[in-house]
Amino acid sequence: MAAVAMAVAASRSFFLSYPNPSKTFLLSTSTSSRTFFLSRASSASTASPSLEPNPSPSPSLNSKHVVEILQERGLIESITSENLKSCTNIKAYCGFDPTAESLHLGNLIGLIVLSWFKRCGHVPIALVGGATGRVGDPSGKSAERPELDGQTLEQNCASIKTLIKGILSRNEVQNLEAGFKRDSLLILDNHDWWKNITLLDFLRDVGKFARVGTMMAKESVKKRLNSEDGMSYTEFTYQLLQGYDFLYLFQNMDVNVQIGGSDQWGNITAGTELIRKILQMEGAYGLTFPLLLKSDGTKFGKSEGGAIWLNPSMMSPYKFYQYFFSVPDVDVIRFLKILTFLSIEEIDSLEEDMKKPGYIPNTIQKRLAEEVTRFVHGEEGLKEALNATEALRPGAETELDAKTIEGIAKDVPSCTLAYDKVLNCTLIDLAVSIGLMASKGAVRRLLKQGGLYLNNARVDIEEKAIVESDIIDGKVLLLSAGKKNKMVIRIE
Structure with a gap:
């Protein structure tokens, strides 16, 4: 195992302790002789995932690297290193905070990008923030998020896990006990490891590596510090919590890429910095994608009003379909590139069709609505949306x-x-x-x-x-x- 080899070569040791002492194993870095423990959560139903490298991914349909595919579709804002473009074994994760019982349209690009990693033979991981959701990410917010009680957060986590499984899998989700497979999908909850970490342990083992000047220079912090309400200490520490998630996943599960919206850049780089400083290791990458914005330049979300929910119990497939059917012509091609899996060649052809005489308005919007509704709600949801759309069309002969x-x-x-x-x-x-x-x-x-x-x-x-x-x-x-x-x- 790679971790054992590192233990021989390095002088500083980390013990990652499991409830079962026989599962304790050694990882190393090379800056100090002090050893300390990072506790991993226990659960009767959660076993240690395999740390063996996942098999080499099968080539994508067009033999392009996933980063190249994302770039040509306008799905990359920034990456931490160009070396990511040559990685062949990728385990990529995206975080979703459970601040509501459903994800919304603003979360959709994250699911799309995870799906691209999966389609290209890599391992996608959805991380639900059962712990970080108790704090609330200040990124992109002008005021502190309302605090949710523990029961509500647990219900939200369960609902979001079910939603993500339905969207990204449409089949069995790979269980932790079975380890990783090339086509696996993992859905994790960071409360599983945070619940056993004490404040003193965290300050000693992680906080000492964080530089206050660097934390204050993050864009999400600067904006809030200059606002009327300022920023609480709780929110200020959020970037370290998310950074530790990346450290934990990198160290325990070989997760080497974190993805997120462009407003997550500071939180993502907090993780890559912790990995370099604490583990003295390279190979952790960050990738951000553009935020999905409204025509007025504001984010899609739940607190900004008019949320487009992904859960069919909160927004019917019919209404979801109608939203995309009504997308303006100026946005429809961009949405096809970032929210569907149609080839660039087919999208270019559709764009040319729009310019031809006799083009029927909303033809391409109909294709967009069908593709996105199928991705989020499946074939049955799309069928429901199409049936309702036809039935409600004035003059339709549908009974x-x-x-x-x-x-x-x-x-x-x-x-x-x-x-x-x-x-x-x-x-x-x-x-x-x-x-x-x-x-x-x-x-x-x-x-x-x-x-x-x-x-x-x-x-x-x-x-x-x-x-x-x-x-x-x-x-x-x-x-x-x-x-x-x-x-x-x-x-x-």
Whole structure:
């Protein structure tokens, strides 16, 4: 084992202790004779992963290195060393803090990049911050994050692990007990090792290697120090916590690459610095990708409002699909490159199609929506989104049913009315009473223009009233003013 060979050559020793003394093994560095312990968490269901190098990865479909693929797609902001481009055995991890029960659109690029590593034969690792989530990453934030209780964090961690497994795997996740395989996916929780580390141990064994000047020079720290609220000591130490995660994974599991958004550069380099200083070793790399930004330049997130959630229980596949279907032309090609696995050649061809006479608007947006929805929600989720989209298209011949309408009720405005208040009510009165249109005059004008629909059927008669056969399955109505302004009416 490589670790044993290092132990012979170096003069400073680290013991990584396991609950079972027989599993204690020796790693070494070369700066001091003092030995100290870094405790590894115990669990009845968690065994020591194999430290043997993973097999050489199979070549990607186009035989390009993963870094080259990411670069040509605009998925690399910075890397810590050009040597990463020649690495053949990579174990790359990306961290996800459990500050909500779902990941959101801002996390999607991290999952995409991990998936590229997996597709190129490397080992992707998703690290859920069960420990760091108790502190909160100050990067990109103007104020300290709200504190979450332990139970909420545990629930969020469990939900996010399930979500990541579904998105990145769609099959069995490789268990720790079985070690690493070339096509494996690992989902870890940093609380597993942090829960056994004391403050004094951390200050002695890690804190002494951190330089305050370097920590204060990090961009995430400088911005907060200059803000009105400043930065708490707790947030200030976050970069060391994340840095230690990289050190721990590098030392215990041969993880040699950390990836993250561009706002994570300071946290990532904190880890590579700790590895160099404490272990006196090279071979740890950092890679950042551009943040996914809105048209106004702000981040996608949950606290900024209007979050695009990846969990179908918080945002339906239909609404998720509709978001990407509505992406402006100016962004659609960039999104195809960074959020899908279509070849660059195919994307270039689609871009040329946009410039040709007769191009049907939103054709490429439809392809983008299909690809991203399939990645996040799978084939079943995409099918659900397409069925709902077709069923809700004004003028569509698809026969509506109550289940389909109820399925999108949370994604469009809805209301509940008594049966006797709806039956025999004129459509004009109904449209005004539920707030679909502002006035009866506006409804009449829209009707004359052919833009008023009841259950996707165009209404041409001004005196049209609701009859029993209009109420789908005796439960719901769908009223549409134009293509996008809809209202679901539940009947009691």
